[in-house]
Amino acid sequence: MPDAADPAAMNARRKFRREGEERRRQDLIEATLDSVAEHGLQGATLRTIALRAGVTAGLIRHYFPGKEELLQEAYTALVGRMTEQAKAALVMEDASPRRRLAAFVTANLNAPIIDTRVFSLWATFIGRAGADSTLARAHREGYLGFRNEVEAVVAEVLAAERRKTDAGELRHHAIAINAIIDGLWIEGCLAGEMFSPGELAAIGIKAVEAELGLAPLEQFQEK
Amino acid sequence: MPDAADPAAMNARRKFRREGEERRRQDLIEATLDSVAEHGLQGATLRTIALRAGVTAGLIRHYFPGKEELLQEAYTALVGRMTEQAKAALVMEDASPRRRLAAFVTANLNAPIIDTRVFSLWATFIGRAGADSTLARAHREGYLGFRNEVEAVVAEVLAAERRKTDAGELRHHAIAINAIIDGLWIEGCLAGEMFSPGELAAIGIKAVEAELGLAPLEQFQEK
DNA sequence: AGGCTATTTATACACTTGCACAACAAGGCC
DNA sequence: GGCCTTGTTGTGCAAGTGTATAAATAGCCT
Structure with missing residues (x-):
């Protein structure tokens, strides 16, 4: 549990795991479908999708050229x-x-x-x-x-x-x-x-x- | 025809007509449906709708509490x-x-x-x-x-x-x-x-x- | 163990969005 | 004609958007 009073802990970078390419793409697509089903196309933002997939928004661009292609x-x-x-x-x-x-x-x-x-x-x-x-x-x-x-x-x-x-x-x-x-x-x-x-x-x-x-x-x- | 070099003409306010309430609401609803049909819910922004209805975006709030109610x-x-x-x-x-x-x-x-x-x-x-x-x-x-x-x-x-x-x-x-x-x-x-x-x-x-x-x-x- | 590289995070940026509000003028009323 | 109401415009703003890119680190290779 990070200590909020500790500056070092505040600046701590998020831990992550490297997943296989196919697995990540699949997860992102699933997160996209979930987001669209729940909040429609307008609610399916890159940040929402990434949050649901357990990654940060920037990663999406590593697997898809843009939002449109992901959709x-x-x-x-x-x-x-x-x-x-x-x-x-x-x-x-x-x-x-x-x-x-x-x-x-x-x-x-x-x-x-x-x-x-x-x-x-x-x-x-x-x-x-x-x-x-x-x-x-x-x-x-x-x-x-x-x-x-x-x-x-x-x-x-x-x-x-x-x-x-x-x-x-x-x-x-x-x-x-x-x-x-x-x-x-x-x-x-x-x-x-x-x-x-x-x-x-x-x-x-x-x-x-x-x-x-x-x-x-x-x-x-x-x- | 306004002269682009004339500061007074540049600052000229747009001319407008006061329409009946029912007519304006109808026009706004029609513009909304057109916008949604063409660009989906995401493309139906207040500014797009207003442009199509021939008014400015601020006017919408005069007839509808918010975007959701308009939709x-x-x-x-x-x-x-x-x-x-x-x-x-x-x-x-x-x-x-x-x-x-x-x-x-x-x-x-x-x-x-x-x-x-x-x-x-x-x-x-x-x-x-x-x-x-x-x-x-x-x-x-x-x-x-x-x-x-x-x-x-x-x-x-x-x-x-x-x-x-x-x-x-x-x-x-x-x-x-x-x-x-x-x-x-x-x-x-x-x-x-x-x-x-x-x-x-x-x-x-x-x-x-x-x-x-x-x-x-x-x-x-x-x- | 230590280095390399590709995956992942984090930050920055220009732009759009819905909404709030003040200034303005159109058109009815006297 | 002049005034007053209110329909209408224009501007500002904070939050959120997709995209770009630099910085970090996980995990394989030797």
């Missing part, structure tokens, strides 16, 4: 994490296409994807996409990746039902299903307490199955 | 305008419920509701809703008003089809349809050039009708 990398990391999580629900190799689609919808409408912090981050960054082409591209890539994934599962589901569909129809289904998931995701993030657990997922599955013209699975039928 | 009023005005426009498509008194629902979906998936500027504003503000309870309340009110409107039309449509539905089912339909419109709205705002004119509205109408289990109207059926 862009943070957003890219966020989008990557979001789409990765979302698509993770699709890797059930053994299940039927319909079950995989249902699991996909369910996963996207529950924690950890329904999350106010992630939503705040998404909204804050996407609001700047119209003005910042770097952010716009990062979003576009994540979005198209997600929609292609949807389209692939839909194709499998319809094939399993022996329904022939042309490419345009398939695309429309994917767009609509993507919209259903996005819309319910927003509702869940913004007003999660208005819905009972699992309710959003149930609504989502029903809406998706209606869109595809699928009869409800037997175990989900009532009476 | 809150601006967001309230935005939400009000959005829901008002969205609901305006429902006032076709004479049309059938189904036609009114279709017109509602169409109106919400075309200009001026599909608009990158409005979307940027919405995203920027909503990203702060998690931290600012005033913004959160403004959003909640607009959202619930919108969803109630949807629920009312859905009830009319189902009644016209002589289908009995309980309250819970009705609520689920409204939530799903709301999500479909929101999701497609976002897609249209963020990547409007990926869709041909009217395509989003067509997708939306089909998805909504599928959700409600309605057979396509005759003139929309193919072959």
Whole structure:
């Protein structure tokens, strides 16, 4: 414990540890996302971010050319994490296409994807996409990746039902299903307490199955 | 034309006009929304806003207690305008419920509701809703008003089809349809050039009708 | 152990920000 | 026309911003 009356202790330089480059960059990006989620882009100052990362502000310039590049990398990391999580629900190799689609919808409408912090981050960054082409591209890539994934599962589901569909129809289904998931995701993030657990997922599955013209699975039928 | 070499002209005070209170407040709010849409919350400084409104920064304090209150009023005005426009498509008194629902979906998936500027504003503000309870309340009110409107039309449509539905089912339909419109709205705002004119509205109408289990109207059926 | 180097801290700087306040003048009122 | 209210301008200020850069030290190499 430094003695406030001791001039030498007052001038003492802060102790520090040298971390690996990758680790430091990761920590700084995480601190940036936390700052943006809590106080918005205006509150995410270099000093706030550095404080949260446990370093001093000057260090940021050692890893990033400037604040803008740090924010862009943070957003890219966020989008990557979001789409990765979302698509993770699709890797059930053994299940039927319909079950995989249902699991996909369910996963996207529950924690950890329904999350106010992630939503705040998404909204804050996407609001700047119209003005910042770097952010716009990062979003576009994540979005198209997600929609292609949807389209692939839909194709499998319809094939399993022996329904022939042309490419345009398939695309429309994917767009609509993507919209259903996005819309319910927003509702869940913004007003999660208005819905009972699992309710959003149930609504989502029903809406998706209606869109595809699928009869409800037997175990989900009532009476 | 002031002479730059003339000291008296250099010190000349700027000419101004006294505007009505309501007019000035309106102008300031509009300038605020423009600033936020263009440069985000960080770029919306008092000086930028004042410049856009054609006044000097000091005047803002004469109409608003501080910057935060100005932003809150601006967001309230935005939400009000959005829901008002969205609901305006429902006032076709004479049309059938189904036609009114279709017109509602169409109106919400075309200009001026599909608009990158409005979307940027919405995203920027909503990203702060998690931290600012005033913004959160403004959003909640607009959202619930919108969803109630949807629920009312859905009830009319189902009644016209002589289908009995309980309250819970009705609520689920409204939530799903709301999500479909929101999701497609976002897609249209963020990547409007990926869709041909009217395509989003067509997708939306089909998805909504599928959700409600309605057979396509005759003139929309193919072959 | 001792030196080297890259990581990290600390300080400085020019600039912007929101806010406070005094000076000013526009326009209604008599 | 002259005055008075108050809408409006201009200036000042302390706090905070991103960036630049010098000074220090942690930890590897030999």
